[in-house]
Structures are given as structure tokens and as C-alpha cells.
Amino acid sequence: MTASVLPPLRTTHAADFGRVAVLMGGASAEREVSLDSGRNVLAALQSRGVDVAAVDGVPNLLRELQDRQFDRVFNILHGGDGENGVLQGVLQALRVPFTGSGVLGSALTMDKVRTKQVWIAAGLPTPRFERLPKGADLRAAAEALGYPVFVKPSCEGSSVGVFRVLAPADLAPAIEFAAGYDGELLMEQMVQGDELTVGILGDVALPSIRIVPAGEWYDYHAKYIADDTQYLCPGMSGSDEDAIRALSLQAFLAAGCSGWGRVDVMRDNARGLQLIEVNTAPGMTSHSLVPKAAAVLGCDYAELCWRVLEQTL
Structure with missing residues (x-):
């Protein structure tokens, strides 16, 4: 049976954290979501007496750290250098504690293709896929996989640049996007079934959430704008809930992750649970899933931020 309680808090003293930078914003495609998350985290930690300040982007943080302005960093910088191992490497070199995964887990899971390769090597279930380097033939890849498929950048998040392709006639927008995109793309077999996600906090897999968008799929609008998306938590029951939480924690650790994060999973009508991706700096907006x-488990938003931060002690 998967644990359904969180361990006791490690500290009750805000002063133990020293001065904390809440790193947000940056220059990635997820900047606005990160700013929203960061403002919420900042307010939550302030409400519990933590000495915090907002910092926008890695260059500004490095300038502040040169003067030793901060004792630790709460990283809520989504995408780009906030999640690809660059920030983590710099902070490790400077010996500044930070929230979330280290260099390996961050860099690996920022790359959806390489994450899936690790999961396959570990015997974990994930949909079949094709790696699409610049100039790849998307039509040939789709024919090899079989429709329907998703096409998405390998190293972006928040459903940025994701295309749902049901038939050959739907492929044109993805081809146009690929022509102007410099990075690698991933084409993945579409899973027919429930969309779920599992938050990870330390060594605890939180209750799963089943996502039921009002539209046909869970796109950027459904994630961050719409108010009619349903979130059912726990998303499964009994042994099924135990299984998805155990699989998510296994996938998180297999990818070298630590601290906290979120694992996205689909339940295929024929093949069962299928791992999709890991997010090492999950959203903390009013629509975000880890807080839900x-x-x-009785952990409100401010306590969640505290628990994430105390992992840096």
C-alpha cells in the first residue's frame, strides 16, 4: 500500500533558511507561467516568516550571488536554463543549496527523447516514439508509428509547440512548425485513455490526479487559462492508485531526479499505464497540480512551499 501521509516537518524555524531567492521568470517560452508561479511561492513563504526576495532569471541571480545576498534558492524557473541542468551546475559549483533535482536529473528530463530511452532501458512502460532531428521526414515517421500521434519539441514544456495529429491531413501545421524550429522534435504514439499526473515530494508519491479537460485534450489553454478543466484527486482507487504512484516514483528516481517534481502518466485502454514525461520544476499557479x-494529504500551499524549501537544509 502506498503511503498516504507526509513525514513530519524537519524544522519549524523560518530563520533556519536564511535569506532565500525565489528564482522565476527567465527567458524561456514558459516565462509568464514561471512569473505566476514565483509570485505565489514568494507570497506563501513570506506568510510563514521566511526572508525571501524575487529574482528574475539566472543572470540576475548570479549577480546577486557574487555579493552573497542569498543562502539558498527556491527554483521555480520553468524550462530553459532553469530545468536543463545549467542553473543546477552553477549553484552546485558555488555551493548554494537549491530546490529540486541536481544536474543529471534536470538535464535528462528536460530532454523527453533521452528520458524515454532511459525508461525503456529500465523496463518501464512508455509509448513508442520517433526522434526527429532537424530536417527529419515527419510524414515517414508518422507512417512508421501509425496515426494518431503527438508531435512536440523534445526540450520544451507547458504544451508549447505540441501538435495533435489524428490523420495525415492534420500533419501540415506540425511540418510548418518543424521547418522553423531549431531543436529536436519527438513524435509519440497517442495514448487513448485517461490523462493522469503524480506529484513527487521527497520520497513520497502524492495522490494521483486525473485530468478531464472540457475540450478534446489538455492543451496550454486547458492548463493555464480555462476554468472548466476537471481535476479528480485521487485519480484512481485501490490497487490501481498504488500502482500509478509506485510507477511514478520509480520513473522519477530512474531518471536521476530528487527533491520534488511531477510525473505525467497516461492510462492506455489496451496497454495500461504509460509514462509520458517528468517536470522537475512543476507549476505553482492557481491551476497547478502538485498543490492540488x-x-x-492535508498540506496547504504554504506548507507545500515550506516542505520543498526544507529539502535544501
């Missing part, structure tokens, strides 16, 4: 799952 933590609340089911």
Missing part, C-alpha cells in the same frame, strides 16, 4: 494533490 498535496492538499488531499
